[in-house]
Amino acid sequence: MSAPALAPGPAATPRATVGFEALMERVREIAGQCDRCGSCLPVCPLFAKTGRETATARGKVSLIRGLLEGGVTPTRDLFARLDFCLQCRACTNACPSKVRTGELVSLTKGYLAPATGRPGLSRAIDGFLAQPGLVRLAGPLVRSYARSAIRPVIEKSVLKPLLPSVARMEGLLPGRRPARSDGANHRGGGAGGPSDGGRPPKRGRLKYFAGCMVRLTYPEVMKATIKTLRDAGYEVTVVDESCCGLPHWSHGDLDRARKMAAANLDRLAGPEIVVTDCASCGSALVDYREWLAGDPEHEAAAKELAGRVKDVSVVLAALEPSPQADAQQTNAAQAAPDHPVKVTYHDPCHLCRGQGVRAEPRQVLRDAGYDFIEMKGADICCGGSGTFSVEHYADSMAVLEEKTKNILATGADAVVTSCPSCLMQLEHGLKRYGGDRKVRVIHLTEAVHEARRAGARPAGAGTGVAKPAQ
Amino acid sequence: MLPNELRSQIIAVVGPERSLDSDNDRFTYSYDGSFVPLVPAHLPDLTVFPLNVDEVAKVVRLCNEHGVPLVPRGAGSGRTGGSIPVKGGVVLSLERMNRILEIDRKNMMALVEPGVRTIDLCKAVEAVGLFYPPDPSSWTVSTMGGNIAENAGGARAVKYGVTKDYVMGLEVVLADGTVITTGGKAVKNVTGYDLTHLFVGSEGTLGVVTKILVRLISKPEAKKTLLLMFATVDDASECVSDMLSSGIVPASAEIMDKTSIQAVARFRKVDIPAEAEAALLIDIDGPQKLLDDQAVAVAETGRRHHAVQIREAGTAAEADELWVLRRTMGPAVAAIAKNKIGEDISVPRAALPEMIRRLGEIGKKHGLTIAVFGHAGDGNLHPSILTDLSRPGARERVDEAVAEVFRAALDVGGTLSGEHGIGITKKPFIEEALGKGGVEALRAVKRALDPKGILNPGKIFE
Numbered sequence: 068m069s070a071p072a073l074a075p076g077p078a079a080t081p082r083a084t085v086g087f088e089a090l091m092e093r094v095r096e097i098a099g100q101c102d103r104c105g106s107c108l109p110v111c112p113l114f115a116k117t118g119r120e121t122a123t124a125r126g127k128v129s130l131i132r133g134l135l136e137g138g139v140t141p142t143r144d145l146f147a148r149l150d151f152c153l154q155c156r157a158c159t160n161a162c163p164s165k166v167r168t169g170e171l172v173s174l175t176k177g178y179l180a181p182a183t184g185r186p187g188l189s190r191a192i193d194g195f196l197a198q199p200g201l202v203r204l205a206g207p208l209v210r211s212y213a214r215s216a217i218r219p220v221i222e223k224s225v226l227k228p229l230l231p232s233v234a235r236m237e238g239l240l241p242g243r244r245p246a247r248s249d250g251a252n253h254r255g256g257g258a259g260g261p262s263d264g265g266r267p268p269k270r271g272r273l274k275y276f277a278g279c280m281v282r283l284t285y286p287e288v289m290k291a292t293i294k295t296l297r298d299a300g301y302e303v304t305v306v307d308e309s310c311c312g313l314p315h316w317s318h319g320d321l322d323r324a325r326k327m328a329a330a331n332l333d334r335l336a337g338p339e340i341v342v343t344d345c346a347s348c349g350s351a352l353v354d355y356r357e358w359l360a361g362d363p364e365h366e367a368a369a370k371e372l373a374g375r376v377k378d379v380s381v382v383l384a385a386l387e388p389s390p391q392a393d394a395q396q397t398n399a400a401q402a403a404p405d406h407p408v409k410v411t412y413h414d415p416c417h418l419c420r421g422q423g424v425r426a427e428p429r430q431v432l433r434d435a436g437y438d439f440i441e442m443k444g445a446d447i448c449c450g451g452s453g454t455f456s457v458e459h460y461a462d463s464m465a466v467l468e469e470k471t472k473n474i475l476a477t478g479a480d481a482v483v484t485s486c487p488s489c490l491m492q493l494e495h496g497l498k499r500y501g502g503d504r505k506v507r508v509i510h511l512t513e514a515v516h517e518a519r520r521a522g523a524r525p526a527g528a529g530t531g532v533a534k535p536a537q
Numbered sequence: 538m539l540p541n542e543l544r545s546q547i548i549a550v551v552g553p554e555r556s557l558d559s560d561n562d563r564f565t566y567s568y569d570g571s572f573v574p575l576v577p578a579h580l581p582d583l584t585v586f587p588l589n590v591d592e593v594a595k596v597v598r599l600c601n602e603h604g605v606p607l608v609p610r611g612a613g614s615g616r617t618g619g620s621i622p623v624k625g626g627v628v629l630s631l632e633r634m635n636r637i638l639e640i641d642r643k644n645m646m647a648l649v650e651p652g653v654r655t656i657d658l659c660k661a662v663e664a665v666g667l668f669y670p671p672d673p674s675s676w677t678v679s680t681m682g683g684n685i686a687e688n689a690g691g692a693r694a695v696k697y698g699v700t701k702d703y704v705m706g707l708e709v710v711l712a713d714g715t716v717i718t719t720g721g722k723a724v725k726n727v728t729g730y731d732l733t734h735l736f737v738g739s740e741g742t743l744g745v746v747t748k749i750l751v752r753l754i755s756k757p758e759a760k761k762t763l764l765l766m767f768a769t770v771d772d773a774s775e776c777v778s779d780m781l782s783s784g785i786v787p788a789s790a791e792i793m794d795k796t797s798i799q800a801v802a803r804f805r806k807v808d809i810p811a812e813a814e815a816a817l818l819i820d821i822d823g824p825q826k827l828l829d830d831q832a833v834a835v836a837e838t839g840r841r842h843h844a845v846q847i848r849e850a851g852t853a854a855e856a857d858e859l860w861v862l863r864r865t866m867g868p869a870v871a872a873i874a875k876n877k878i879g880e881d882i883s884v885p886r887a888a889l890p891e892m893i894r895r896l897g898e899i900g901k902k903h904g905l906t907i908a909v910f911g912h913a914g915d916g917n918l919h920p921s922i923l924t925d926l927s928r929p930g931a932r933e934r935v936d937e938a939v940a941e942v943f944r945a946a947l948d949v950g951g952t953l954s955g956e957h958g959i960g961i962t963k964k965p966f967i968e969e970a971l972g973k974g975g976v977e978a979l980r981a982v983k984r985a986l987d988p989k990g991i992l993n994p995g996k997i998f999e
């Protein structure tokens with residue numbers, strides 16, 4: 068007997084939510100499944116820090132039920148209570164009936180937003196992300212701000228006090244991280260080959276969905292992902308002109324999220340496996356079948372896409388481990404003095420609970436020759452969660468402090484994760500709570516790529532040779 | 538409504554950080570784990586989170602001076618509305634007084650604050666080779682204060698007893714703010730009335746518990762978990778009865794019918810043979826060298842009662858998974874119907890098969906599905922009526938069925954509540970259970986300790 072983590076069982080079959088009636092029916096249905104037993108209380112990271120019932124799933128579901136039954140009024144404060152959530156899904160995971168609080172809260176926010184409005188920051192960010200052209204233009208700006216080129220200027224400028232949210236966010240954006248991956252050109256789609264060693268056998272074609280945050284803040288992750296996949300013998304097409312829509316969906320901007328989802332369905336159409344290196348994008352792509360359920364034009368395509376989306380760790384784990392993994396580790400330590408030999412892994416919520424992927428990233432790290440150490444509470448949210456860390460800085464930090472302690476306790480040289488939002492948050496945590504300990508924060512594909520380079524092995528090493536056909 | 542001045546005084550005691558009085562916050566302290574409807578909401582005027590006994594005493598004293606209702610609250614996992622502030626006033630949440638103050642290994646006792654979660658105490662003492670047996674299915678959530686106030690039981694009650702069997706002493710804040718300490722570490726103690734046990738099961742109506750001293754026992758050396766499947770519920774209940782009377786003392790013996798198992802199976806993988814209509818989940822524990830013989834005896838009893846399948850958990854993980862299945866059963870059953878009216882009857886062990894038969898008849902008579910699961914080993918069942926109360930006539934049929942369930946329980950020598958207490962949901966039936974004189978005696982105790990009736994008013998009896 069096994070307990071699948073949030074396996075989409077019969078109760079999770081997507082239900083129509085397009086249109087007001089369908090939305091309300093679904094809200095009623097989900098809210099009605101809660102037994103108020105409180106199983107979600109002890110696992111909620113925000114409840115642990117604030118001790119407030121409104122932070123928990125039971126609190127939120129009850130407020131929504133109160134709203135439906137006329138005991139709670141649709142106010143800005145209600146919206147804010149529903150918004151106070153890391154979307155980490157620990158509640159659903161612990162729930163005896165797997166009540167889908169995340170979906171319920173998004174739908175209810177969608178219902179409330181026209182009346183109550185949405186917080187300014189999420190509105191601004193959603194608006195920005197919805198415009199690919201603007202995002203592309205702003206890319207270098209955001210990046211250089213993040214990477215500290217113009218940061219000192221803003222920090223000292225008169226702008227800072229005028230922009231409190233930016234000022235706070237400033238602390239969250241990563242400082243300069245030395246780029247470590249060699250420069251595979253990520254633009255220009257399919258045919259690019261590995262830059263070192265011979266061309267490995269072709270394994271087939273993949274579409275790589277590069278989300279906004281990877282593009283804007285972590286282009287080196289993007290490069291590492293592309294490089295790693297190409298080195299393994301895949302032909303990679305990069306889809307990098309759009310946002311997955313998750314910020315909009317979770318802020319209750321349902322219509323815009325659905326439009327973006329529909330557009331992405333077109334971009335991602337085809338027989339290829341769709342790979343993501345952002346846990347949040349990946350879970351959003353899978354969840355399109357929920358967002359678009361009841362939309363006759365798109366629901367079939369959304370369902371079909373869900374079966375084709377794979378986190379990059381899943382793709383890499385399916386490759387055979389290198390027989391020389393041990394030798395490689397030794398090589399690695401010699402080749403680059405600060406090469407992380409000891410690593411630990413932080414599970415992004417949207418990967419472990421959102422997509423049920425837990426074992427693969429760990430396996431990939433071991434296969435790449437790293438000395439892997441499990442940390443305490445690896446699958447507990449880091450407190451980042453998109454704009455949450457900016458809008459609720461103090462609460463976010465309270466969650467992050469504990470995460471950082473757990474990372475430090477492993478004695479690892481680097482913490483690896485697979486979500487840019489987590490990368491950013493963890494970097495901030497180690498800066499803020501890490502003291503003089505130097506622990507690097509890197510993406511899984513960077514870790515794989517570095518191991519290969521340090522091991523000076525031919526392309527495809529680390530996650531080596533093809534598995535025999537089954 | 539709370540007079541403004543009093544509100545400020547109370548907030549001054551705990552500080553604004555630990556006081557909540559906005560509409561949405563108040564709403565989320567208006568319910569518990571019972572099926573009492575959310576709307577119309579029983580809103581508190583204010584919820585406060587004290588950190589120590591002094592703060593508790595000050596808040597209680599202020600409420601008493603002004604005659605304002607005060608409702609102690611743990612995690613709100615209660616099943617009978619115990620922590621619902623039906624008369625408004627102040628909700629006093631003990632959740633943040635959550636320290637384990639001492640684990641005294643020599644005397645085998647632990648001293649805890651009321652907000653400690655049951656499972657955290659169990660884990661902490663097991664880490665040093667000791668054992669705190671009371672394990673309500675809600676143990677990941679419920680607080681020790683709530684366990685004391687409801688005299689909580691659990692699956693292990695059949696062998697080890699319930700909360701009251703482990704409480705050695707308490708620190709209690711009385712209605713007028715006086716702090717008293719009852720009992721202590723001396724195992725034998727006949728110094729005046731047994732006040733400790735007066736507060737156990739008092740549902741927050743006699744005092745606020747601020748410290749709890751419990752006794753611990755040695756951790757059993759080993760444990761085995763078995764799952765027995767039967768083709769009829771009758772076979773399963775007869776099997777438990779027979780097992781107990783033949784001298785096998787399982788650590789736990791849980792019964793569950795097909796509806797209950799299927800409810801859990803919607804979310805977890807459960808392997809059940811097609812012909813199974815009921816199951817028994819049995820734990821046996823003790824010295825390693827005796828366990829194998831016990832397991833054989835359990836299996837033999839099962840076979841005598843036509844068990845269609847007998848399985849032993851091969852690993853600790855598999856055993857844990859079986860127990861998660863059982864512990865999540867209540868909420869999972871609730872999710873399969875629009876409304877679940879869950880009960881908590883308790884009957885003498887020998888009457889268990891008879892009671893289960895009667896439940897079947899009551900369900901049939903009223904055309905209602907009644908899922909049955911519970912702590913069969915000690916005769917404590919949670920029959921759950923599954924229905925849609927918005928359908929015409931449903932409410933009346935359910936009310937009749939509930940009344941018949943209680944009557945049947947009393948009839949076979951049992952009672953209304955094994956472990957969930959009376960709260961508000963079973964209030965209408967208490968006189969039938971205790972008689973007029975019995976209820977009057979409860980009232981007399983209440984008047985003596987809480988003359989103004991400020992502590993959790995409207996619970997247990999009018």
Ligand SMILES: Cc1cc2nc3c(=O)[nH]c(=O)nc-3n(C[C@H](O)[C@H](O)[C@H](O)COP(=O)(O)OP(=O)(O)OC[C@H]3O[C@@H](n4cnc5c(N)ncnc54)[C@H](O)[C@@H]3O)c2cc1C
Pocket residue numbers: 103104105569570608609610611612613614615616618619620631651672673674675678679680681682683684685686687688689690691692740741742744745746747864867868956957993
């Ligand atoms: C899924 C599920 C399974 C359950 N299984 C079991 C089970 O197997 N066995 C069992 O016995 N119960 C069970 N329960 C019921 C419930 O968990 C218990 O009654 C538990 O003891 C309540 O604890 P709590 O902290 O949630 O208290 P609350 O629900 O907050 O309060 C319960 C009562 O205790 C009073 N109270 C709380 N703290 C104090 C204090 N410090 N001083 C004075 N009074 C106080 C309250 O006023 C109220 O009357 C279950 C409930 C659920 C939801």
